[in-house]
Amino acid sequence: MLGYALRRLLTLVPTLLAASLLVFLFVHLIPGDPAAVLLGDSATPEEIASLTRELGLDQPLYTQYLLWLGNVLQGDLGTSIFFRIPVTAVIADGAETSILLALMTMVWIVILGVPIGVVAASYRGTWVDQVTSGGAMLFASVPTFWLGLYLILIFSVTLGWLPSSGYPSIRDTGGLANLRYLLLPSFTLAAPNAALIIRLVRASMLDVQREDHVRTARAKGLAPWKVSVKHVFRNALIAVAAAFGFTFAALVSEAVVTETVFSLPGIGRLVVQSILRRDYPVIQGVILVIVVLYMVINLLVDLAYARLDPRVSLK
């Protein structure tokens, strides 16, 4: 398994190269001039030209790419045009919020998605199933920004239980109590994905229930809950594990909206703002990090898959 993981990590290299080229080209396709944006309306053409030269943006595109790539390979993602500090530092600032948000979101997805899916499958066709499946459908269709705004209205404005926006870093306040700032955003982000997992868990439980080996388990005289947990759920998990990879991909894009709604200083909002500022190095850096993360998560999902299903051999 270790050998497989290493080989998979090696295949990341060409994928990353291709991704970096695409990212670089697309970023430079965004119309607008960073120097002009940076200097504001009062800048003279001479000032803009001089800043453009300073930033190296007057070079041919392939030279810019090779320079950037050379630096990236040395772990240097460049300097932010807007902040005038290294891109790695800009990303590190947003990472705390985004990582904690992602983790809390995954916790919500697991604690809501899996048990409710199991219950819906166990009570198939009853009102329990109808309520949970209907609820899942509802949450899957509600747009993230709408749900976020309503949660703010209920829990922050009306009830006053939870903060409506922002997130102070743990490094500054030194307490995990900050996590309550992320309760609403993470639930907002989790809702549509948890709904998907509910439906998936339910469907795969029902699929597995029809398999012959479940009848064998019942023929052993096992109590129904043991059959459900040890035999049905354990097999249903194989399909669900694969879905967590997709869920992560969805989180990355949905986080942009959620971080904006809740004014969270995370990576998602950073990307949006950097695009508005034409801050090429930051956009490129963040997207590259997301691509790496995405590929690593997919590798982890494949490894988990092989652990869950002995028929899958990693070669």
Place this chain on the structure above:
Amino acid sequence: MTRPNTDASDLLLDMRGLTLGVATPDGILPVVQDLSLSLSTGETLGIVGESGCGKSLTSLAIMGLLEGTPVRVLAGEIFFRGRDLLRLSPRERRAIMGNEMSMIFQEPMTSLNPVYRIGDQIIEAIREHRPMSRRAARDRALELLTMVRIPDPAGRIDSFPHQLSGGQRQRVMIAMALAGSPRLLIADEPTTALDVTVQAQILKLIVELQKDTGMGVMLISHDLGVIAETCDRIAVMYRGRVVETAGARELFQDMRHPYTRGLLDSIPEADEDVDRLSAIPGRVPTLDETITGCAFHPRCARAGAGCDSDQPALTAFAPTHFARCHYPLEPDA
């Protein structure tokens, strides 16, 4: 070979008037009707019939595995060691399942859970009914794998099902069924999905285990050849009813029902130069077709007056030989 069932204490399984029905949009259709059969300790009872005759459903009803199917018990009693299984609570039934009574299925390829090692699946069956340490259960599992002649049991116990052949998987299924030292083993088409050479080995294994343990065996098959080789007594089913039942030798020497004859004639014999297989004309009627009288009469060459209107009663031809026919075959002269 044939044991008369006079000694009541020997009686392991006694089904009386078992009737099963399947709920459909058009109402409840009977799939097994008024079935009465019994099985004694140490006896092997074969149930034979074409697919759809209700033989598998009967076995699922005995085992208590009809839940999850659209089939329900409508009437009848199933006495197992003196207790009516149909009157037990689910918990009481589960205490019997996989313990005093166990079952092996047609599809060894899919009947084992693909994600667990075979040893763990056998250990689960052992510990469900007999609390013991994992280590002791593992030793017992090794013993069982040896009993069913898995080559290199110690090396195989940690295999996953997909690493075994069909025949080996069926041996594992048998080992699992033996975990509780059952009094009754129900084998539903245990060899149908296997290669012919492996079929014979598995049948031989079942027969030997039956002799060693003295358990009763109910062997269900569509193949009269398989049944003939292994069973003490045979019941032939057609469309949900027993049409003939007799000791194995008795049945082959003196069969009375035209359907039994038809089944026997359908077995090709290797030493005969047969140009074409002899088959029973027609097909098994579907469930929603109503046939009055004897269900077999549309396919029967001997059908005569009354066959299309009166259901023939089970008639005794010998103390242990019954058939349900208005115009039974004459014994071979």
